[in-house]
Amino acid sequence: MTAQTEQHPATEIPVLDMSPYLAGEPGALEEIAAQLRHAQENVGFYFIVNHGVSKPLISGAYDALRQFFALPDDEKRKIRLNPQRTGYVPSKSSVYVTSNVNENTKPDLNEVLIYVRDRPADHPAFTAQRSFHGPNQWPDDATVPGFRTA
Numbered sequence: 001m002t003a004q005t006e007q008h009p010a011t012e013i014p015v016l017d018m019s020p021y022l023a024g025e026p027g028a029l030e031e032i033a034a035q036l037r038h039a040q041e042n043v044g045f046y047f048i049v050n051h052g053v054s055k056p057l058i059s060g061a062y063d064a065l066r067q068f069f070a071l072p073d074d075e076k077r078k079i080r081l082n083p084q085r086t087g088y089v090p091s092k093s094s095v096y097v098t099s100n101v102n103e104n105t106k107p108d109l110n111e112v113l114i115y116v117r118d119r120p121a122d123h124p125a126f127t128a129q130r131s132f133h134g135p136n137q138w139p140d141d142a143t144v145p146g147f148r149t150a
Helices: 028-043 055-069 074-078
Strands: 015-017 047-049 087-089 112-114
Touching: 028 087, 047 112, 055 112
Parallel strands: 015 047
Antiparallel strands: 087 112
């Protein structure tokens, strides 16, 4: 573990700065990977700063998500979580028990929409139907116009 990841206890949300990696600094990929691994394994949440994604693109994605989550439950459930672990997870449908911070025994109140990096249909992980490798499920464009683009 690096000095950067050691300074974040499990009760503090880490801030991951992408600028050294995006600038091509030597060792930056390994450093940000170590920070991300620490955040995923020990905290479960993190902030990413200096990532280069424009504010209008982020705002458009949030607007599309707000439209999706405002739909009636029966509409959202049309893209319910599939065996490859992409899609909609309704509120109170899972109990997360992997936290080092909290011993959780109650169903999660959050609803979640899981997407992964799009891969071509001939990608080995895609054809093997591995979890978190697609295919993504998208809301019908008539229901949430422009969702996939956003």
